[in-house]
Amino acid sequence: MLRLENLSCGYGPVVAVEDVSFDLPAHSSLALLGPNGAGKTSTIMAIMGHTTIHGGRILFNDQDITRLPPVKRVDLGIALVPEGRRLFTDLTVEENLTVGGYRLSVQRDKINRQRVYDLFPRLSDRRKQTAGSMSGGEQQMLAMGRALMTEPKLLLIDELSLGLMPKMVDLCFDALAALKQEGVTILLVEQNTARALDFAENVCVMTSGSLAFSGTSKQAKADENLFDVFISAAHE
Ligand SMILES: Nc1ncnc2c1ncn2[C@@H]1O[C@H](COP(=O)(O)OP(=O)(O)O)[C@@H](O)[C@H]1O
Ligand SMILES: [Mg+2]
Structure with a gap:
């Protein structure tokens, strides 16, 4: 469904991602992992159409979308739950959903x-409540809802569980599992490595803008070198 071919991208002349390739078959899920600054968000932003492309291609269902405007990508069936959620905090739950579905x-x-x-x-219980007055977990649910x-x-989900209470992390992952069950293809950026590997069957690990590992979650769990990547990240 989604294919990145030797993608290099960034912000103006700045290069954030270099020569990244991976495949995401329909109805599958992929965890994109790696330390801070590795280029995970930039990769997601490139798929959405929000970065400068320096090289390579992005294909969606065999269509070259590398330079397609973001709104056209949404029409094709790609949606983003952005890092930090980016809700309209003064608007209600209902109104935020209206923004998501404005077309x-x-x-x-x-x-x-x-x-x-x-x-x-x-x-549903908080339809008239403003987004900013809700807990982090509820806001994450709303960000997912808006994308849906x-x-x-x-x-595409950038940092699902970051900063959330454990109970809310569970609820958000439960919802994601339900979507997966429905056949939605999922690309998940997640700092909770164990959780991400349990959820997704495939994994890519990025370091310094490049792919350091690409394989199944089972292979990732068995690869000791990968632990070094995360341990060094923890000491940054
Ligand atoms: N808006 C931006 N302008 C310039 N450089 C950026 C911007 N956003 C991110 N970067 C740089 O791109 C690199 C990758 O960042 P990012 O994709 O956010 O990593 P991650 O999501 O893995 O933490 C970093 O070096 C970061 O400083
Ligand atoms: Mg990020």
């Missing part, structure tokens, strides 16, 4: 909104 017909909006509330009953309003086939 939808009234009918699709209604159906998709109900899907979000079914997946996250906590959001566009009916994505590919969901």
Whole structure:
């Protein structure tokens, strides 16, 4: 479904990601791991269309989307849950979902909104509450809900569990598992390595803008060199 071919990208002349290639088959999930500054967010932003491309290609269902505007990528079925969530904190839950689905017909909006509330009953209970007044976990659910309003086939999630209470981490991963079950393809950036490896069947590890490892989660768990990557990251 998604293929990165020797992708190099960054911000203007700055290079953040160099020569990264990976494949993400439909209905599969991939954990993108690595220390701070490794280029995980930049990779996701490139897939969404928010970086400067220096080389390589991004293919989505065999279509070259390397230089397609972000909104066209959303129309193709790609959605992002951004790092830090980027909600409209003064708007209510309902209003944030409206923003997510602003290109939808009234009918699709209604159906998709109900899907979000079914997946996250906590959001349903807080429809009139402002996003900024909710807990971090509830805000993460809303960020996921907003992304789901566009009916994505590919969901990109940048730092799902960062800063959340353990109970909320569980709820967010439960929701993700339900989406996976429904057939949504998932690319997950996650600092909780154990959690990510348990969730996703494939893993890529980035260091300093390049791929350091690419394989199955099972292989990653058995690879001792990878532990060095994370241990050195922990001491940064
Ligand atoms: N907006 C930006 N402008 C310039 N450089 C950036 C920007 N965002 C990130 N970078 C740089 O790109 C590199 C990769 O960062 P990032 O993709 O955020 O890593 P990660 O998500 O793995 O922590 C870092 O060196 C970072 O300083
Ligand atoms: Mg990041």
